[in-house]
Amino acid sequence: MVGIPAFVWRGGFVFRALITGIGAGGFLGALAWIDSGRWLAGLAVFVILALACGTWAPLRMARYWPAGAGLDGADRAAVVRAARTGRRIGDPRLRAGAQDYAAGMRAAADNARMWRPLIVFLLAVAVVVAV
DSSP states (O other): OTTOOGGGGGSOHHHHHHHHHHHHHHHHHHHHHHHHSOHHHHHHHHHHHHHHHHHHHHHHHHHHOGGGGGSOHHHHHHHHHHHHHTOOOOOHHHHHHHHHHHHHHHHHHHHHHTTHHHHHHHHHHHHHHHO
């Protein structure tokens, strides 16, 4: 949720699923293709991760910011941009949405904090194996 750009919030659930799934699957599928030299490996990674991230990311986004469902797409994108840049919001309805979005971002960051030691360990193992 922390790395999702503001324009992704403009669309509905299906739009968010497509953008996050295709983005993550495409990037990691291209890396798999480059690393293995086989387009079939890249295609398999793309399909698997596009489905996984396309399902998981929008559900997580909705869980951490449930008030976002009450706003239309342009308002959601405006709230996300304002909350990330620290700009003031004049509309009280959007101000409440920005406060809820900020609380959701803090909760998402706090929940991700427990995974940091595991990520550091996996990166260290990958470096040792690569050397």
